[in-house]
Amino acid sequence: MSAPRGPRRREPMGGHGGFGGGGPMGLAMPVEKPKNAKGTTLRLLSYFRSSVPLLTVIFLAAIASTAFSIWSPKILGQATTILFQGFLAKLRHIPGGGVDFAKIQSLVLWLVALYLLSSIFSWVQQYLMAGIAQRTVYGIRRQVMDKLTRLPVQFFDAHPHGEIMSRFVNDFDNISTTLQQSLTQFVTAIVTFVGVIVMMLTISPLMTLAVALTLPLSFVVTRSIARRSQTYFLERQQHLGDLNGHVEEMFTGHLIVRAFGHEERSIAQFDRMNEDLAESTWKAQYVTGIIMPLMNVIGNLGYVLVSVIGGILVVQRAIQIGDIQAFIQYARQFSQPITQLASISNSIQSTLASAERVFELLDENEEPIDAAVPADVAATGHVAFDGVAFRYEPSRPLIEQMDIDVRSGETVAIVGPTGAGKTTLVNLLMRFYDVDEGRILLDGRDIRTLPRPLLRRQFGMVLQDTWLFNGTIRDNIAYGREGATREEVEAAARAAHADHFIRTLPHGYDTELNEEASNISQGQRQLLTIARALLADPPVLILDEATSSVDTRTEIAIQKAMQELMAGRTSFVIAHRLSTIRNADLILVMQHGRVVEQGRHDDLLRRGGAYHDLYQSQFAGAGLSDEPAS
Amino acid sequence: MAKLIEFLRPYRAFVALVLVLTFVQTMSSLYLPNLMSSIVDTGIIRGDEGYILREGLWMLAVTVLGGAGSVLASYYGAKATAGFGKLLRTRIFRHVEHFTLKEFDQIGTSSLIVRSTNDVMQVQQFINMLLRMMVMAPLTAIGGIILAVRTDASLSLVIVVVLPIMSIAIWLVMRRGFDLFRSIQKKVDRLNLVLRENLTGVRVVRAFGRVPYEVRRFDAANLDLTDTSVRVFQLMAILMPIVMLIMNLAMVAIVWFGGVQINTGTLELGNLMAFIQYVMQIMFAVLMVSMMLFMVPRAQASAVRINEVLALEPEFRDPDDPLPVPRGPGTVEFRGVTFYYPGGEEPALHDVTFTARPGQITAVIGGTGAGKSTLMNLIPRFYDVSEGSILVDGVDVRKMRQADLRQRLGYVPQKAVLFTGSVLENIRYGDPGASLAAAQHAADVAQASEFVSEMEEGMEAEISQGGVNLSGGQRQRLAMARALARRAEIYLFDDSFSALDFRTDALVRAALRRELTGATVMIIAQRVSTVMDADHILVLDDGRLVGAGTHRELMASCPVYAEIVASQLSPEESA
CATH class of the missing domain: 1.20.1560.10 (ABC transporter type 1, transmembrane domain)
Incomplete structure (x- = not known):
């Protein structure tokens, strides 16, 4: 799950969402709160609408299981009482005295039945919940994916991928665990609390009062500790973030640290941060660590009170000895649901915050709906810009009043410093963004009147930042056209001069590309994207000419393949090679993403403007050495 | 555990x-x-x-x-x-x-x-x-x-x-x-x-x-x-x-x-x-x-x-009795250097011999995998040679303390890594004692002053982690300024111009030529136009030195160089 920024990841606490859920640890961490708890809760619950009958069963099972387990101490207590009476009878030498085993036997049978039922119901409850919770998460995940496919590309440009990924990974983890555990825990905790109080009251109101007196104590203790520990945890988180950031930076820049001899400086800085971290770590850990012992002390306080008061009550014959036994068990269960409820409510809150983020994503504005499907479009590749204006940010003009006319089969060279230029072109032509003014025409038809998938099929992209996915080479080429046959894939690869290198790979066309596709070179990746485009056979192309990081042989292969690809198609080329530029039917000179000049090579040179400057610096290299800098 | x-x-x-x-x-x-x-x-x-x-x-x-x-x-x-x-x-x-x-x-x-x-x-x-x-x-x-x-x-x-x-x-x-x-x-x-x-x-x-x-x-x-x-x-x-x-x-x-x-x-x-x-x-x-x-x-x-x-132990540590650093002009000499990457069957560099002299620009060109960066990484001793030796002013780099060796180098990496901190702090990374004027001057030479002054806080502007708030070209220029602040005797530019637009590339090279008159300068580049005017061009192909000389000499004598030139320039420009 290697999230893009490793160290920033929320650190794992405790075991992988297994069981147990909210221990007192849950209380100690700072909690993220939802903005609109009620709305989010209702919306999250609405996903369960179809599972209401099953959920009813689950809650009934939870209640039954809890009820049975609350009932049992009482019966165990009765058995103890009978033992005690038999014991006393023996002690006092009452004739025929002794333990009444017939009664004991029936009580024991009762107990076994109760325990069995309680366990079975608890199992049924958890078993069924697994299905519901996980399938609900499945449904939400699918909804998110569907949503992503309908969001405009703008959304992906505006949100870092890491952010979307972490939303997906962490938030869903959170939601899944809570749905799995907290909902039923919530129910059982309440039932236990109520049930235990009732049972205790039936035994002795006085003892119940004594135990209840420990309650505010445990409230005060947990509250005050939780508040303090949350600040320590925040502090620790801060220091940890600093330290991890430093490690990330120093290791990434290792070469520089060493080249400039700053090892000791880096270590000194690390030591300072590490010291701070250790300081806040022990405080946070200590404070969390004492919650449980303190709760234990308070619990034991109750235990002592029960033993003493109970003992005296038994002596005064107000209650039976077995009642003490039962009461001890109840008292132990008494404080449990309270801590549990507190930590469940924390995890529910943080889950609601997670759900809120997911819902925010689901509520993002979608791409405008496509125009109605026109009759079959078989574009010839005649592209025209008619008074196009476009800007990403309203305050920063980018393209103003752009008119170009590219006839079918012509080549447009885009030259100029690297920058947003080519991306903008791709964005506009393929309607990842819409123009602000004017229109772009494909074969005389405003591209906004075409459904997007249809429009995009008219374009092929071969860019330098190739995108290949995790799968075989064959699948990657076949991506160009759904349902392409083996032969077609291989023919495309041959035409793209990729066949040869593919066959030298260990598994040929079935070679799996790994995650970064780093098992083939940059140039080879580009050959694959050319093959992919060839297979798609679009009338218009957008190409990136290779600049660097390609060895000479592959470079020649790419050049040939590109010429192959461009033959007979309208091509927009991000050009670096003079021959391409010189032969282009139209040159667009871009600076800072803006078209500053357009025309043919000779005209532009004569004009002596930006193109002339560029040409001089780029291709007439030596000429500039004498020119004054700045 | x-x-x-x-x-x-x-x-x-x-x-x-x-x-x-x-x-x-x-x-x-x-x-x-x-x-x-x-x-x-x-x-x-x-x-x-x-x-x-x-x-x-x-x-x-x-x-x-x-x-x-x-x-x-x-x-x-x-x-x-x-x-x-x-x-x-x-x-x-x-x-x-x-x-x-x-x-x-x-x-x-x-x-x-x-x-x-x-x-x-x-x-x-x-x-x-x-x-x-x-x-x-x-x-x-x-x-x-x-x-x-x-x-x-x-x-x-x-x-x-x-x-x-x-x-x-x-x-x-x-x-x-x-x-x-x-x-x-x-x-x-x-x-x-x-x-x-x-x-x-x-x-x-x-x-x-x-x-x-x-x-x-x-x-x-x-x-x-x-x-x-x-x-x-x-x-x-x-x-x-x-x-x-x-x-x-x-x-x-x-x-x-x-x-x-x-x-x-x-x-x-x-x-x-x-x-x-x-x-x-x-x-x-x-x-x-x-x-x-x-x-x-x-x-x-x-x-x-x-x-x-x-x-994992570092491959090498400093020698026990390092030789004092020669106070020479900064001549870099490769003598029959062969280098294998760990586990590599073929050497990444094969028997490479050359000398880069002070006052000259020595350029290295070749395709991907030709061994250019490897060659550059051997000089600061990021790796040790497998055979042969590298000498700086006649002393084997393995006999010096690493810190002493690197003290004399101004290194500009392929990937321009910057650290969090201000622009000034990043430039001073090259020389913590550099005065503001000196840092400013380094930025001038690297053609960084213009965009730095456009930032709201100028030299005090904060750079975020990894320098993501700057463009690739801006990062490269700051990395260059950082190295220049060292006033080193030997400068190593490892494909450091790749993200610059052609005009800035040319301006930087012109400024470097004026500024670094006495230093030994080594430049790796992919673009022929970047290396054409170097005093000495080394052509690498598959780890071997297949040509050395000026542009004109190589055009006549080195087919690999001619091929690279042909793939990038039109005939009339390469003449």
């Missing part, structure tokens, strides 16, 4: 205190039932309320003692754990700071980062658990068993029967659970992979109209993950009910067999009640340990990864 426990050694006094205090804590909580049993057996039966109250006060004292013990245990445990983490981190970080590039390549930078951050955290948390729970649980179990046996040996047979049953039940469930959890992790990775591909490739996916295909792919991964999750949670659903059932049945058995003994007069009732509580505590301890076992594989995996880092 055992090796890492070493890092607890300085805190052994704390650890010992934790053990003792935890022992006090467990014993006190085990002693309570004992006191209660005497309330029943003595107080209640005699009807002695005074005795009951006295015993009650004792119980209170024991409770407080136990509580104090565990609070103190938590204190020393936290100190020891935090100290452990601190020492381990320091050790790793210092160790890694002395790695050569070979070790970085071997483990990988991102993996090194994860190992020194997340993995340490994992181990630290495990140690924390170890000191708290895993000490307490066995103590409770052992103490509980001793008390149980002392109370009634024959009744203790129940424990002998029940504990194995419970352990086996837990083991059976967990074993399947472990496997399933592992396969869940793989499926989560798969789902995330598909999602990430969809994020990075959103344009391609849409361009080829493959949205439905991607949705299907995602759905398959989603469904697969869901099915496994359902299975694992359904499996885990049985765990607690079964454990509770076993515990409860054990209690029933104790009441039954205990009843028989009470009837025969060999057991007192209070003791029976105490016995039940001992057994409960023992079984909870066992349950707790088995839960903790879930953390072991994870922590173990982290420990292994950390040990790998610590076991």
Whole structure:
């Protein structure tokens, strides 16, 4: 799950969402709160609408299981009482005295039945919940994916991928665990609390009062500790973030640290941060660590009170000895649901915050709906810009009043410093963004009147930042056209001069590309994207000419393949090679993403403007050495 | 893991205190039932309320003692754990700071980062658990068993029967659970992979109209993950009910067999009640340990990864008696240098000999994989040569201290890494003592002044981590300014112009030529236009030096160079 920024990841606490859920640890961490708890809760619950009958069963099972387990101490207590009476009878030498085993036997049978039922119901409850919770998460995940496919590309440009990924990974983890555990825990905790109080009251109101007196104590203790520990945890988180950031930076820049001899400086800085971290770590850990012992002390306080008061009550014959036994068990269960409820409510809150983020994503504005499907479009590749204006940010003009006319089969060279230029072109032509003014025409038809998938099929992209996915080479080429046959894939690869290198790979066309596709070179990746485009056979192309990081042989292969690809198609080329530029039917000179000049090579040179400057610096290299800098 | 426990050694006094205090804590909580049993057996039966109250006060004292013990245990445990983490981190970080590039390549930078951050955290948390729970649980179990046996040996047979049953039940469930959890992790990775591909490739996916295909792919991964999750949670659903059932049945058995003994007069009732509580505590301890076992594989995996880092020794260290650095002009000489990457069959550099002289620009050109960057990385001694030698002013670089050697170099890397801090701080990274004017001048030469002055705070403008708030070209120029601030004798530019637009590229080179008149300058470039006017051009092909000379000489004599030129320039320009 290697999230893009490793160290920033929320650190794992405790075991992988297994069981147990909210221990007192849950209380100690700072909690993220939802903005609109009620709305989010209702919306999250609405996903369960179809599972209401099953959920009813689950809650009934939870209640039954809890009820049975609350009932049992009482019966165990009765058995103890009978033992005690038999014991006393023996002690006092009452004739025929002794333990009444017939009664004991029936009580024991009762107990076994109760325990069995309680366990079975608890199992049924958890078993069924697994299905519901996980399938609900499945449904939400699918909804998110569907949503992503309908969001405009703008959304992906505006949100870092890491952010979307972490939303997906962490938030869903959170939601899944809570749905799995907290909902039923919530129910059982309440039932236990109520049930235990009732049972205790039936035994002795006085003892119940004594135990209840420990309650505010445990409230005060947990509250005050939780508040303090949350600040320590925040502090620790801060220091940890600093330290991890430093490690990330120093290791990434290792070469520089060493080249400039700053090892000791880096270590000194690390030591300072590490010291701070250790300081806040022990405080946070200590404070969390004492919650449980303190709760234990308070619990034991109750235990002592029960033993003493109970003992005296038994002596005064107000209650039976077995009642003490039962009461001890109840008292132990008494404080449990309270801590549990507190930590469940924390995890529910943080889950609601997670759900809120997911819902925010689901509520993002979608791409405008496509125009109605026109009759079959078989574009010839005649592209025209008619008074196009476009800007990403309203305050920063980018393209103003752009008119170009590219006839079918012509080549447009885009030259100029690297920058947003080519991306903008791709964005506009393929309607990842819409123009602000004017229109772009494909074969005389405003591209906004075409459904997007249809429009995009008219374009092929071969860019330098190739995108290949995790799968075989064959699948990657076949991506160009759904349902392409083996032969077609291989023919495309041959035409793209990729066949040869593919066959030298260990598994040929079935070679799996790994995650970064780093098992083939940059140039080879580009050959694959050319093959992919060839297979798609679009009338218009957008190409990136290779600049660097390609060895000479592959470079020649790419050049040939590109010429192959461009033959007979309208091509927009991000050009670096003079021959391409010189032969282009139209040159667009871009600076800072803006078209500053357009025309043919000779005209532009004569004009002596930006193109002339560029040409001089780029291709007439030596000429500039004498020119004054700045 | 055992090796890492070493890092607890300085805190052994704390650890010992934790053990003792935890022992006090467990014993006190085990002693309570004992006191209660005497309330029943003595107080209640005699009807002695005074005795009951006295015993009650004792119980209170024991409770407080136990509580104090565990609070103190938590204190020393936290100190020891935090100290452990601190020492381990320091050790790793210092160790890694002395790695050569070979070790970085071997483990990988991102993996090194994860190992020194997340993995340490994992181990630290495990140690924390170890000191708290895993000490307490066995103590409770052992103490509980001793008390149980002392109370009634024959009744203790129940424990002998029940504990194995419970352990086996837990083991059976967990074993399947472990496997399933592992396969869940793989499926989560798969789902995330598909999602990430969809994020990075959103344009391609849409361009080829493959949205439905991607949705299907995602759905398959989603469904697969869901099915496994359902299975694992359904499996885990049985765990607690079964454990509770076993515990409860054990209690029933104790009441039954205990009843028989009470009837025969060999057991007192209070003791029976105490016995039940001992057994409960023992079984909870066992349950707790088995839960903790879930953390072991994870922590173990982290420990292994950390040990790998610590076991890795830097390929070389400074010589014991380094030669003093010659105060020469900075001539760099390669003599028959051959270099293999670790595990490489073919040398990355093969018998390379040349001299780069002061006052000259020596350019290196060649395709990808020709060995240009390798050559450059050997000069600051990021790697050691396999054969031959590299001399700076006639002294073998292996005979100098690394710091002394690098002190003389101004290195500009291929990937312009900047650090968080201001622009000025980044330039001063080259020379911490550089005056503001000197830093300003370095920025001028690197053509960085213009964009720096356009930033709101100029030289004081903050650079975010990795320099993401700057463009690639801006980062390269600052990296250059940083090296220039050193006023070094030897400058190494490793493809440092790639992100500059052609005009800036030319301006920078012109400025460098004026500025670095006496220095030895080496430039790697991909673009012919960048190297054409160098005094001396080295042509590399597959690790071999296939040509050396000026542009004009090479055009005539070196076919590889001519080929590169032909692929980038039109005939009239290359003349």
